[in-house]
Amino acid sequence: MKRSISGRLFDAANITVLALVGILTLFPLYYVVVVSFTDPAEYIRKQGYVLFPQSWTFDSYNYLLSTSAFKNATLISAFLAIVGTALSLVVTSAFSYGLSRKRLQGRRFMMLLILITILFGPGLIPPYLLVRDLGLINSVWSLILPVLTSGWYVILMKSFFDSIPVELEESAVIDGSTDIGVFFRIVLPLSLPALAAFGLFYAVGYWNTFFNAVLYINDYTKWPLQLVLRNMLIDSSTQAGGTAAAEMMAEQNIPTETLKMAAVVIATFPILCVYPFLQKHFAKGVMLGSVKG
Amino acid sequence: MAMQSEVQIDGLAKPTARSRWKQVMYGLKRDKYLYLLIAPGLLFFLLFKYVPMWGIVIAFQNYSPYMGITESPWVGFEHFIRFFSNQDFYLLFRNTMAISLLKLLFFFPLPILLSLLLNELRSAVYKKWIQSIVYMPHFLSWVIIAGITFLLLSQSSGIVNKMLVSLGYAKYDFLTNENNFWIMLVIQNIWKETGWGTIIFLAAIAGVDPQLYEAAKMDGANRLRQAWHITLPAIRSVIVILFILRLGDIMDVGFEQVFLMMNGAVSNVADVFETYVYRVGIQQGQFSFSTAVGLFKSVVGLILVILANKVAKRFGEEGVY
Numbered sequence: 001m002k003r004s005i006s007g008r009l010f011d012a013a014n015i016t017v018l019a020l021v022g023i024l025t026l027f028p029l030y031y032v033v034v035v036s037f038t039d040p041a042e043y044i045r046k047q048g049y050v051l052f053p054q055s056w057t058f059d060s061y062n063y064l065l066s067t068s069a070f071k072n073a074t075l076i077s078a079f080l081a082i083v084g085t086a087l088s089l090v091v092t093s094a095f096s097y098g099l100s101r102k103r104l105q106g107r108r109f110m111m112l113l114i115l116i117t118i119l120f121g122p123g124l125i126p127p128y129l130l131v132r133d134l135g136l137i138n139s140v141w142s143l144i145l146p147v148l149t150s151g152w153y154v155i156l157m158k159s160f161f162d163s164i165p166v167e168l169e170e171s172a173v174i175d176g177s178t179d180i181g182v183f184f185r186i187v188l189p190l191s192l193p194a195l196a197a198f199g200l201f202y203a204v205g206y207w208n209t210f211f212n213a214v215l216y217i218n219d220y221t222k223w224p225l226q227l228v229l230r231n232m233l234i235d236s237s238t239q240a241g242g243t244a245a246a247e248m249m250a251e252q253n254i255p256t257e258t259l260k261m262a263a264v265v266i267a268t269f270p271i272l273c274v275y276p277f278l279q280k281h282f283a284k285g286v287m288l289g290s291v292k293g
Numbered sequence: 294m295a296m297q298s299e300v301q302i303d304g305l306a307k308p309t310a311r312s313r314w315k316q317v318m319y320g321l322k323r324d325k326y327l328y329l330l331i332a333p334g335l336l337f338f339l340l341f342k343y344v345p346m347w348g349i350v351i352a353f354q355n356y357s358p359y360m361g362i363t364e365s366p367w368v369g370f371e372h373f374i375r376f377f378s379n380q381d382f383y384l385l386f387r388n389t390m391a392i393s394l395l396k397l398l399f400f401f402p403l404p405i406l407l408s409l410l411l412n413e414l415r416s417a418v419y420k421k422w423i424q425s426i427v428y429m430p431h432f433l434s435w436v437i438i439a440g441i442t443f444l445l446l447s448q449s450s451g452i453v454n455k456m457l458v459s460l461g462y463a464k465y466d467f468l469t470n471e472n473n474f475w476i477m478l479v480i481q482n483i484w485k486e487t488g489w490g491t492i493i494f495l496a497a498i499a500g501v502d503p504q505l506y507e508a509a510k511m512d513g514a515n516r517l518r519q520a521w522h523i524t525l526p527a528i529r530s531v532i533v534i535l536f537i538l539r540l541g542d543i544m545d546v547g548f549e550q551v552f553l554m555m556n557g558a559v560s561n562v563a564d565v566f567e568t569y570v571y572r573v574g575i576q577q578g579q580f581s582f583s584t585a586v587g588l589f590k591s592v593v594g595l596i597l598v599i600l601a602n603k604v605a606k607r608f609g610e611e612g613v614y
Contacts (some may be wrong), residue, residue, distance in 0.1 A: 010516055014413050022409065022426045025484065028441050031452065048452045095334025100326050105320040110335065117342040120595045122589025124567060125574045126348030127341070129358075146341050149334055179326035208434035211549055215575060226436040233440030234553060257450055264440055271432050279425060279430065 031270070036060055036262035040254045048257065060262035063254055069221070070228060074266065076140060077207055077225035081270070084144040084206040089199050092149040092157055093191070097183055098156070100161035111155075118151040119223055142216035143209050143224065153198060158224045160194050161187070207270060227266050233260050352585040365581075372585035381569065391563045392546040397539060399479050404490030405532060406482055409520055411491060411497050427488025439553035442477070443468060469558035474505055480549060493535070497528040534605050541601025544594040566590040 031051070035043060040051040040060070069236045099107050127146060136142035168190075169182045177185065188195065210226040217223055220231075321328065322522060347362075352372060354365040401545055407427070414420040430438070444453050446467040454464045467473060505523050514522065548567040555563040574583025 004515075007516060010413070011415065012531055014410055015419070018410055018414065018419075018423050022423050025426050025430060025488065028484075029447060032441055032444065048450065055578055091333045091337060094330040095337075098331035098334075101324075101327060101533075103320070104324055104327055104331075105317060110331075112344075113338060117338060119598060120346075121591055122345040122349050123584060123591055124570045124582040125580055125587060126345035126351070128575060129351075129580065130341070130345050145337075148337050148341070151338075151342075154334065179324065180330060183330055204432055207438075210434060210436050211552070214552075226434055230436050230553065231437075234443050257444070259331060260440070260444055264437055264444070268433060268437055272429075275429060275432065279428065 032261045032264050035258055036265045038258060040258055043255055043258050060254055060258045061266070062260060064266065066084075066263055070263070070266075072221065073223055073225045073228040076222065077209070079140065080143055080206040080209055080224060081203045084147075085199055086204040087144060088148055088202045088206075089195060092153050092198065093188065093195065094183065095149065096154050096157035097161045097187055100158045100164070101166075114154055116152045118155075124215075131216055137216055138219045138222055139216075140222065143212050144206075146212065147205070153201075157194065157198060160191065164190065196277070200274055203274065204271060204278070229263055229267050232263055349584060349588055351581050352588045354580040354581055356584075358580075368581075372582045373589065375582065376586055376589065381564075384561070385564055385566050385569055388562055389544060389546055391562075392478055392551070392565065393543045395479050396482055396546075397536075397543075400486070401536065401539065402484050403483060403487045405494055405528070408486055408491035408494035408498060408528075409524060411495060412524060412568065413516060413520065424488070424491075427491070429488070431489035433485070433595055434550040435547075435553055436467045438481055439550070442481060442554070468554075469556055471559050471562045474554070474559045474562050478547075481550060481554075482547065493531060494528050497531045498524055501527040530608065533608055537601050537605045537608070540597040542594070543597060544590055 021220075025102050032052055035048070035050055037056045037058070037060075038050045039055045042054060043050060046264045065074075098104055099110060101107075131137065131142050131146060136145065164187060168186060169179075172182045172186055208226060210230070213224050213227045217227070220228075351362060351365065353367060353369060354362070355368050356362065356365045411420055411423065414423075443451075446453050448454055448464055448466055448468070451467075453467070458464060467477065501524060506519055509519050509523055544566070546565050548565065551563055551565055552568055554570070557570060567590075570583045570590075573579050573586070575610045
């Protein structure tokens with residue numbers, strides 16, 4: 001079919017506008033990445049106007065990763081993302097699977113319990129007091145246990161398990177399997193795509209752990225990455241203190257700007273690595289999670 | 294076996310208490326491994342979701358950590374009265390409403406617009422690329438986004454101010470300026486969530502019958518008119534529902550973002566319920582008073598969400614629960 005001139009103009013304008021949207025989205029990230037790899041001397045000479053560095057260097061990264069504060073924080077965040085995700089997946093999937101079996105007595109009541117927690121939360125203080133009374137302050141478990149699972153994820157995963165037919169387990173039960181055996185040997189292997197999707201979401205959540213650490217971790221040697229990052233990027237400009245960041249920034253001849261940007265890149269990198277996989281799954285998750293209409 | 298017993302129960306006109314009890318015990322025993330599977334999750338909800346709900350009672354006490362919930366003296370609504378008669382209350386409420394409504398006004402339409410533009414792209418590859426780019430910021434933490442904002446906008450070393458100076462303008466104070474704090478939050482929100490927000494609209498657009506477009510073309514409608522008369526009406530119900538639900542969430546301003554962007558110079562326009570609860574409760578140790586503030590916020594939020602769902606259902610939609 002022949003396309004009119006106005007149609008072509010519209011196409012050209014649309015492509016341009018969307019390209020601009022893409023550039024606006026990418027530019028801040030691009031600038032941060034480029035500066036983080038720029039030779040410190042060049043950064044100072046060019047006064048920050050670095051869009052294409054002449055010389056690439058890992059100086060800022062080497063320095064950051066040689067400080068114990070940054071290295072520890074990265075390890076803690078990695079621990080959260082790996083151990084936390086594994087635990088969350090097991091607990092969430094087992095709970096959701098149980099709730100998806102119609103013969104289970106009390107499932108309607110339990111679903112109600114979960115729905116209530118979605119609609120109403122007790123605020124900040126009661127959970128804080130609970131974590132404190134459990135003796136979890138300054139423990140890495142305070143960043144995992146209180147967010148082990150969530151009402152939304154249980155409901156989403158249950159709706160996924162709802163589609164697994166009862167007949168499938170019945171055949172296994174006849175072979176002498178218990179419900180636990182059925183769950184681990186039949187249901188989970190069938191649900192690997194869903195587990196991967198939920199696992200990625202949990203992993204991103206744990207890696208981005210921030211506010212719970214503000215609440216529960218006072219000892220700065222135990223801070224996860226996001227908290228160290230906050231201190232380096234935001235607090236260091238407004239207040240001075242004997243914090244991890246100040247300690248890290250002291251006595252080096254790399255400009256703090258390139259260091260800060262390298263820190264941002266390190267904290268973003270794992271997310272960019274899993275992003276292509278996330279992208280495959282998230283549209284479905286969002287559709288299930290928001291409006292059902 | 295399960296089927297058999299269910300049939301039995303159905304057959305009884307009025308199950309006696311005793312047979313009901315037997316029925317429950319039978320089910321518990323039969324599904325004991327299933328209960329074992331749900332035990333950790335159930336325990337989690339009871340411990341980390343319902344014990345804190347019980348902890349709300351300290352809003353009506355003068356809670357002292359040494360005496361605990363059982364021993365602390367009761368004071369009724371004293372903390373609520375103190376809060377409502379306080380100047381802080383007005384400030385928190387104003388800031389919450391301002392931030393939420395500005396986001397609603399300036400952020401909400403953008404994903405709709407963007408998804409309409411994406412839908413008009415002819416090249417599927419180009420569309421996919423743009424989508425991949427604009428979805429990505431959603432996964433970055435607020436710490437990263439706030440950090441990048443500080444890096445780019447800082448007065449002493451930010452690239453934006455350096456550009457302003459070299460273009461002959463004066464440096465501008467972006468970060469510790471009450472005048473632009475709200476709008477900066479909105480812009481950050483736009484950068485982070487606009488792309489992500491298109492997913493739901495694009496899905497709705499994908500469901501539109503292609504024959505409608507064919508028919509419109511026959512009638513001589515150009516692309517703009519097609520978007521206006523077919524695409525937009527097709528996603529209207531999704532727009533209405535999301536708008537209503539967003540109104541139900543109006544008490545939530547995106548707390549981590551505010552918490553990170555806030556500083557002493559802007560606290561007058563930045564303080565919202567959660568930042569206040571954090572400061573007064575966690576930092577100053579006024580547990581009972583701050584729990585009361587948090588409870589007020591939660592209850593208002595609950596009422597709004599229920600109302601929003603009611604309204605959404607009136608529009609013939611399912612709502613969120």
